[in-house]
Amino acid sequence: MSNKPVQAAIDGWFTLNTDTPHLIGACCDHCGTYYFPKTLNFCKNPACDSTEFSEVELSRTGKIWSYTNACYKPPEPFVAEDPYVPYAIAAVELEKEKMIILGQVIKGVDVDQLKVGQSAELVLETLHEDDDAIKVTWKWQPVR
Amino acid sequence: MNQDIAVLGVGMHPWGKWGKNFSEYGVYAARAALKDAGIPWQDVGFVSGAATMRCGYPGYVAGATIAQALGWQGAQVNTSYAACASGSQALAAARAKILAGECEVALVVGADTTPKGFLAPAKGYRPEDPDWLRFYLGITNPTYFALYARRRMDLYGDTEEDFGLVKIKNSEHGFTNPNARYKKKFTMEEILNSAMVADPLRLLQICATSDGGAAMIVTSMDYAKRMGKADAVKVAAVSTVTPTFASAVVEMPDIATDSAAAAGVEAHSFRAALPKQAYEQAGIGPEDISLAEVYDLSSALELDWYEDLLLCPRGEAAQMVREGVTKIGGRLPVNASGGLACFGEAVPAQALAQVCELTWQLRGQAGERQVANAKVGITANQGLFGHGSSVILKK
Numbered sequence: 001m002s003n004k005p006v007q008a009a010i011d012g013w014f015t016l017n018t019d020t021p022h023l024i025g026a027c028c029d030h031c032g033t034y035y036f037p038k039t040l041n042f043c044k045n046p047a048c049d050s051t052e053f054s055e056v057e058l059s060r061t062g063k064i065w066s067y068t069n070a071c072y073k074p075p076e077p078f079v080a081e082d083p084y085v086p087y088a089i090a091a092v093e094l095e096k097e098k099m100i101i102l103g104q105v106i107k108g109v110d111v112d113q114l115k116v117g118q119s120a121e122l123v124l125e126t127l128h129e130d131d132d133a134i135k136v137t138w139k140w141q142p143v144r
Numbered sequence: 145m146n147q148d149i150a151v152l153g154v155g156m157h158p159w160g161k162w163g164k165n166f167s168e169y170g171v172y173a174a175r176a177a178l179k180d181a182g183i184p185w186q187d188v189g190f191v192s193g194a195a196t197m198r199c200g201y202p203g204y205v206a207g208a209t210i211a212q213a214l215g216w217q218g219a220q221v222n223t224s225y226a227a228c229a230s231g232s233q234a235l236a237a238a239r240a241k242i243l244a245g246e247c248e249v250a251l252v253v254g255a256d257t258t259p260k261g262f263l264a265p266a267k268g269y270r271p272e273d274p275d276w277l278r279f280y281l282g283i284t285n286p287t288y289f290a291l292y293a294r295r296r297m298d299l300y301g302d303t304e305e306d307f308g309l310v311k312i313k314n315s316e317h318g319f320t321n322p323n324a325r326y327k328k329k330f331t332m333e334e335i336l337n338s339a340m341v342a343d344p345l346r347l348l349q350i351c352a353t354s355d356g357g358a359a360m361i362v363t364s365m366d367y368a369k370r371m372g373k374a375d376a377v378k379v380a381a382v383s384t385v386t387p388t389f390a391s392a393v394v395e396m397p398d399i400a401t402d403s404a405a406a407a408g409v410e411a412h413s414f415r416a417a418l419p420k421q422a423y424e425q426a427g428i429g430p431e432d433i434s435l436a437e438v439y440d441l442s443s444a445l446e447l448d449w450y451e452d453l454l455l456c457p458r459g460e461a462a463q464m465v466r467e468g469v470t471k472i473g474g475r476l477p478v479n480a481s482g483g484l485a486c487f488g489e490a491v492p493a494q495a496l497a498q499v500c501e502l503t504w505q506l507r508g509q510a511g512e513r514q515v516a517n518a519k520v521g522i523t524a525n526q527g528l529f530g531h532g533s534s535v536i537l538k539k
């Protein structure tokens with residue numbers, strides 16, 4: 001195991017240093033529409049002209065809307081392991097926020113272990129390492 | 145008020161990987177359409193081009209580039225860009241001009257040359273760019289189509305073989321199409337043995353990109369009558385509506401959908417909205433459709449379109465393919481041209497290629513792939529950033 005510090009692959013997009021990580025989104029103060037990533041300029045609800053938003057932690061569990069995998073190494077800026085190890089991807093629907101969020105599925109889980117409608121939980125896992133740090137991102141972990 | 149315009153001529157440059165300048169394909173297709181219409185180039189009053197983003201500045205002003213290549217003759221000019229719907233937007237501009245009485249004869253044209261190698265996002269660390277972000281997180285183009293395909297399998301019981309049947313059907317349709325790029329009849333074995341790209345989609349179920357050009361000559365009904373062509377194929381609808389918030393389907397290049405949490409907001413599917421508006425414009429219903437040309441970016445996506453076009457209830461599209469309904473000879477052939485499976489995508493030309501095919505079919509000039517008694521046809525496609533289109537042609 002490396003002694004490098006753990007850093008967020010994308011700063012400010014999820015909570016770090018916790019067993020129960022959350023994505024950090026935004027919620028429109030006027031109409032209650034959620035955003036991820038947090039866009040803090042204009043509300044996209046056509047019936048709302050709000051420019052005021054609050055940062056919120058999004059639900060960390062949801063139901064799998066669909067899933068797939070990446071059999072081939074994606075192009076840059078993806079940083080692949082050598083040799084490349086395919087991974088699964090899930091689109092997970094958050095009930096309260098009524099939105100779907102994409103992410104990789106944790107290592108070791110392939111598509112044959114996934115099902116539409118299954119519950120999934122947000123966890124943090126390594127996306128890649130660079131010279132200075134281990135970069136982590138959110139991933140979906142199916143709940144049995 | 146009658147909103148019809150006449151399609152007097154159509155033409156295409158064969159799809160392929162020819163490596164020529166896009167305007168060469170555009171001129172070739174335009175001249176073929178003019179010849180088909182029997183109209184001299186000098187009579188065209190409006191040139192409506194579909195832009196390509198891959199060919200530098202001449203591509204951004206494709207209408208003017210192709211007009212100049214045909215020889216400046218003083219026509220009004222326009223260029224439209226709307227991702228996969230660029231050709232339909234160019235057609236919509238010509239239709240509006242004709243219906244407003246500002247011109248009688250318009251040339252609509254789109255052409256593209258594919259770049260060498262892969263299209264990858266610009267370098268650097270740019271998490272604010274959704275396209276950069278998704279690649280960084282390992283989410284590529286096939287991911288999205290695979291998610292749609294897998295959802296069909298888990299919800300409706302579609303199988304890999306069903307998606308294979310779509311590919312087999314389209315490869316048989318396109319086999320004799322002189323404008324198609326891939327002319328090979330695939331077997332189920334070949335398809336199911338091709339490499340898995342994004343489960344459940346395999347290499348032979350995902351469309352490639354191609355060079356190609358397509359053009360049409362559209363005119364007012366008055367002009368068509370004066371030419372003795374009152375019975376020409378007509379454009380009855382061009383739908384280019386945007387999605388309605390909140391978009392319920394995760395779409396490229398986003399990593400999240402809209403949220404439908406606000407009061408009064410419902411989740412909507414963009415694809416379903418496009419044909420709905422086309423049917424309303426044309427005053428025609430799905431029961432009137434003889435054939436359809438849809439965007440089969442993946443074999444599985446073709447099945448989604450059957451349902452979005454209301455050709456069958458949600459979840460029953462695979463049954464249509466299993467029963468051969470959408471094969472030539474069936475009740476409602478889809479992608480008689482061979483579709484993107486046989487063409488590969490030439491973005492600004494593709495929506496027009498769909499309209500060219502319907503025109504040949506409605507005229508009874510589609511040769512070996514002719515659909516019997518074709519009277520009404522519909523096209524559908526969807527691209528990035530809320531662009532998509534659906535066009536209805538009738539006899």
Ligand SMILES: [Zn+2]
Nearest residue numbers: 028031043048
């Ligand atoms: Zn709002």
